[in-house]
Amino acid sequence: VRTHRPGLLDGLDPEQRAAAVAPRGPVCVLAGAGTGKTRTITHRIAHLVGAGHVAAGQVLAVTFTTRAAGEMRTRLRALGVEGAQALTFHAAARRQLRYFWPRVIGDRPWDLLEGKLRLVGQAANRAGLGTEPELLRDLASEIEWAKASLVSPEDYPAVAARAQRDSPAAPPQVAEVYRAYEKLKNSAQVLDFDDLLLHTTAILEEHGEVAREFRDRYRCFIVDEYQDVTPLQQRLLDAWLGGRDDLTVVGDANQTIYSFGGASPRPLLEFTRRFPEATVVRLERDYRSTPQVVELANKVIGAARNRPAGSRLRLLGQRPPGPEPRFAEFEDEPTEAAAVAARIRALLDSGVAASGIAILYRVNAQSEVYEQALTEAGVPYLVRGGERFFDRREIRQAMASLRTAAADPPPTELVTAVRSVLSRVGLTEQPPPGGTAKERWDALLSLVEVAEELAATVEGADLPRYVAELEQRAAAQHPPTVEGVTLASLHAAKGLEWDAVFLVGLAEGTVPILHADGDGEAIEEERRLFYVGVTRAKEHLWLSWSLSRHPGGKRHRRRSRFLYGLLPEHHPAARAPRGQPSRGAAKPRCRICGGPVLDTMEIKLGRCRRCPSNVDEELLDRLKEWRGTRAKELKVPPFVVFTDATLIAI
Numbered sequence: 001v002r003t004h005r006p007g008l009l010d011g012l013d014p015e016q017r018a019a020a021v022a023p024r025g026p027v028c029v030l031a032g033a034g035t036g037k038t039r040t041i042t043h044r045i046a047h048l049v050g051a052g053h054v055a056a057g058q059v060l061a062v063t064f065t066t067r068a069a070g071e072m073r074t075r076l077r078a079l080g081v082e083g084a085q086a087l088t089f090h091a092a093a094r095r096q097l098r099y100f101w102p103r104v105i106g107d108r109p110w111d112l113l114e115g116k117l118r119l120v121g122q123a124a125n126r127a128g129l130g131t132e133p134e135l136l137r138d139l140a141s142e143i144e145w146a147k148a149s150l151v152s153p154e155d156y157p158a159v160a161a162r163a164q165r166d167s168p169a170a171p172p173q174v175a176e177v178y179r180a181y182e183k184l185k186n187s188a189q190v191l192d193f194d195d196l197l198l199h200t201t202a203i204l205e206e207h208g209e210v211a212r213e214f215r216d217r218y219r220c221f222i223v224d225e226y227q228d229v230t231p232l233q234q235r236l237l238d239a240w241l242g243g244r245d246d247l248t249v250v251g252d253a254n255q256t257i258y259s260f261g262g263a264s265p266r267p268l269l270e271f272t273r274r275f276p277e278a279t280v281v282r283l284e285r286d287y288r289s290t291p292q293v294v295e296l297a298n299k300v301i302g303a304a305r306n307r308p309a310g311s312r313l314r315l316l317g318q319r320p321p322g323p324e325p326r327f328a329e330f331e332d333e334p335t336e337a338a339a340v341a342a343r344i345r346a347l348l349d350s351g352v353a354a355s356g357i358a359i360l361y362r363v364n365a366q367s368e369v370y371e372q373a374l375t376e377a378g379v380p381y382l383v384r385g386g387e388r389f390f391d392r393r394e395i396r397q398a399m400a401s402l403r404t405a406a407a408d409p410p411p412t413e414l415v416t417a418v419r420s421v422l423s424r425v426g427l428t429e430q431p432p433p434g435g436t437a438k439e440r441w442d443a444l445l446s447l448v449e450v451a452e453e454l455a456a457t458v459e460g461a462d463l464p465r466y467v468a469e470l471e472q473r474a475a476a477q478h479p480p481t482v483e484g485v486t487l488a489s490l491h492a493a494k495g496l497e498w499d500a501v502f503l504v505g506l507a508e509g510t511v512p513i514l515h516a517d518g519d520g521e522a523i524e525e526e527r528r529l530f531y532v533g534v535t536r537a538k539e540h541l542w543l544s545w546s547l548s549r550h551p552g553g554k555r556h557r558r559r560s561r562f563l564y565g566l567l568p569e570h571h572p573a574a575r576a577p578r579g580q581p582s583r584g585a586a587k588p589r590c591r592i593c594g595g596p597v598l599d600t601m602e603i604k605l606g607r608c609r610r611c612p613s614n615v616d617e618e619l620l621d622r623l624k625e626w627r628g629t630r631a632k633e634l635k636v637p638p639f640v641v642f643t644d645a646t647l648i649a650i
């Protein structure tokens, strides 16, 4: 195989390599977490570019979160690829809109909407609905769902009924709010995030010459995390392709975590139906995590229900064994947070880098107690909300001041000038003690670090040059690094990895989230989210929960149902739930759902018959097919399969 860099493909296993060197045309990689999907596609890009099949500038790689896109760019740079675009769908659409809007619509594109809830509030008011923040948030996300699902206000009531949506108000009223919101937004000449995709799609679909120019420019499309594509994103992708088939997709249906927002793994699972000639690769070897973490991950996802065919992959750990995952139960949240902070301190002291550690939680509101505990323990951290570095308020203010100062640059070398400008937007000499103020300070300080870096590398670098550098980084969404422990929601952690991962707040009502209860599909999505969390850990995995929120509060929480069957038997928390009369020996319980087991067969299985076993279902299907066939004819050695308690022999 001709490739620009000898040895480029050495870092791939045979299956990964097959996907990386597949000829141009449709390629689909279906594989579990940590099996090297992202690695495979970055190598594929490097190979295609290196071997001259495509120019770097003709490659457009897209993914879903800013961090994942940043991660892809980092990996591409490390492979020596310059000029290939790796962006989120939204960033790609925003760029294209900026380029084509003046030609097609005239003037420059409208600004992005700020203060969405305010606008939704006005719309709700017009529709005669209340304006409680909770309701407005629900209405806003329902409108987002509708737009991502390509459902118009007119169609909303019928579709909502068909999809059995749990609408925040009567569907006709939601439709009215949706319609009013669109109207208000248009008359204010602003765009929301979904509009970026909608307008770009419409321009490409309706303006042949624009589409031709675009299709001349981009020839090779790659989508990471394809299991979370929405109908709107798929439509944009189709507009990009315009009937061509140079598309590589990679994904893991077990990591679909945005179906509440309209995403669906169906395009991934049905890829070969659409492109029968596609190269399909499955990966099973997990290179990210220790076998202990891999085993836990297999158990978590093995207990999932209704897994579609094609998603029943089992991960095979490749790394040497590491520490056992830790499970810990606490009285209240501050105690849990303090214990996490203490454990992180110990990891830092043992040489683990702060950037290799993450605390992951279900909802952003959980971060506060951890911020406090980390501050008290003197551990630097950064919170990864949805906010991007250059969209942060203090960074926007800083950029505005820096631009003004650059127009009339002071005579002072560069770092002093930057410090002096930044001191006006809140960069004090000494860091504030902690909390979000400290985080803002750290963000501003990282701007000083960029100045220091520039001053050290570019001779005579001045303020205008520095501002240009920042603008460039902002456009490339390549934020400066702020060193610290990452605090992030499980959703934001997708695709990323850390040496040590702390999954916290694993109590019923949080994981799974309260409003998922009673909804089978929603519970499964929560389970997948938990699976995403577990599979972020390379080495150290900590799982904790607390029984009450505040110290001295009533203990009314139970640990997450997803933990059943994961806790080692000797673990104190693995005993029967508290408050049960301890008459004689504890009654045997199902190790998956924790419910009672009823008869001797169930006791033998160690689970109730309502719960699935952890056996590889795909293998079982195959075994059923093969039953009765002689081993000789199967061309595989006769084998036996042990599940936890049953034995199937051929």
Ligand code: ATP
Binding pocket: 011, 012, 013, 016, 031, 032, 033, 034, 035, 036, 037, 038, 039, 040, 252, 255, 286, 287, 288, 494, 495, 496, 497, 535
């Ligand atoms: P996710 O589903 O979480 O996005 P992924 O399938 O994209 O995971 P990667 O992030 O590409 O997995 O890879 C996981 C880790 O394993 C990375 O650190 C990567 O560098 C490493 N890795 C992948 N393939 C190999 C390999 N063949 N040899 C050594 N390390 C590998």
Ligand code: MG
Binding pocket: 037, 038, 039, 224, 495
């Ligand atoms: Mg990945």
